[in-house]
Amino acid sequence: MKLREGVEWAVHCCINLSWVSPDTTVPAARLAAFHDLPTAYLNKQMNALGREGIVASRSGPRGGFRLGRPPQDITLMDVAAAIDGSAQAFLCTGIRHHGPAGRITGQADARTPCTIAQAFSLAELEWRRNLAGRSIADLADAVQRANPAAPEHVRRWFDQP
Amino acid sequence: MKLREGVEWAVHCCINLSWVSPDTTVPAARLAAFHDLPTAYLNKQMNALGREGIVASRSGPRGGFRLGRPPQDITLMDVAAAIDGSAQAFLCTGIRHHGPAGRITGQADARTPCTIAQAFSLAELEWRRNLAGRSIADLADAVQRANPAAPEHVRRWFDQP
DNA sequence: GAACGGGTACTCGGATAACTATTGTCCGAGTGACTGTGG
């Protein structure tokens, strides 16, 4: 099981965006430069965030990205789902119905849900719930507690050309 | 985030193996036939289980696989880790230290753990804990409750040549 | 009749190939800002 690398990038960018003034847009190139990431690919990830309304984008000069809604309304689950997709990690292909297994168990469990899928879904639900309980604002606060000067430093770096 | 398809196969096979007598070995070909799966590939997955001691294997005529330990001592996490690997889904590449970001935040958070990685690790830990709390025996019982005749049917099918 | 040795068929296990998904790159469409001109 593996999460796409872009999730890490996206979360960092969202935190950074939460620290610059909410009405200033930051180009993907600048966001990428801050962490020394490939610009075009980060842009692609930001697009994905844009499709979900997590960030708002604007083209042209003075264009770029800004948060689409307050950082306390953006959860880690939102970001992960936007970048990595919201499909279940364990997807039941129903092999219990295939081949002799299907004929043997018969229609007894044709209607009952797959026990295995249920177990994995439950675990995954906990995972989702956990991520959904953490907002970008929460993380930004936590970072600030560990390094109080960080927000100001970041804001200043993004403000200067 | 996506779990390999082999995880589903492996769990099903473990449950089936828990229902045949513990000292009979079942060839991969037979396990595969039961669910109409590609034999060689399932064999590969069973190899992975074997490396972790989840199943024991024997070559030659009358060879095959059997559970390596009692089904109540095999958790879904064990199986998932054996097939899919036990690496973290979210792996922190430390981009907060790359480029200007690293110079700006300085050594203030050089020693502090990455907040983002922590958040994802926590969620993942819950996922793991959940899967580690469910054994093959648990699932087998649940299936039996839904379909009481299943164990006997499965045992009989695997016994006959 | 019993023990032994060779052959055989069967099974796992790892090496190899096909395919899919992720990662990375490029270029066009759109947009706002700037500049020069005319009133």
Place this chain on the structure above:
DNA sequence: CCACAGTCACTCGGACAATAGTTATCCGAGTACCCGTTC
């Protein structure tokens, strides 16, 4: 001096290529059984 139109540079967004990971297949090594032979 102010308004306006044309041009330009900048940015996103999606289309296209390279790379890595997963899925599938194949063949060799090893093992237990079976059969024929010998004591």
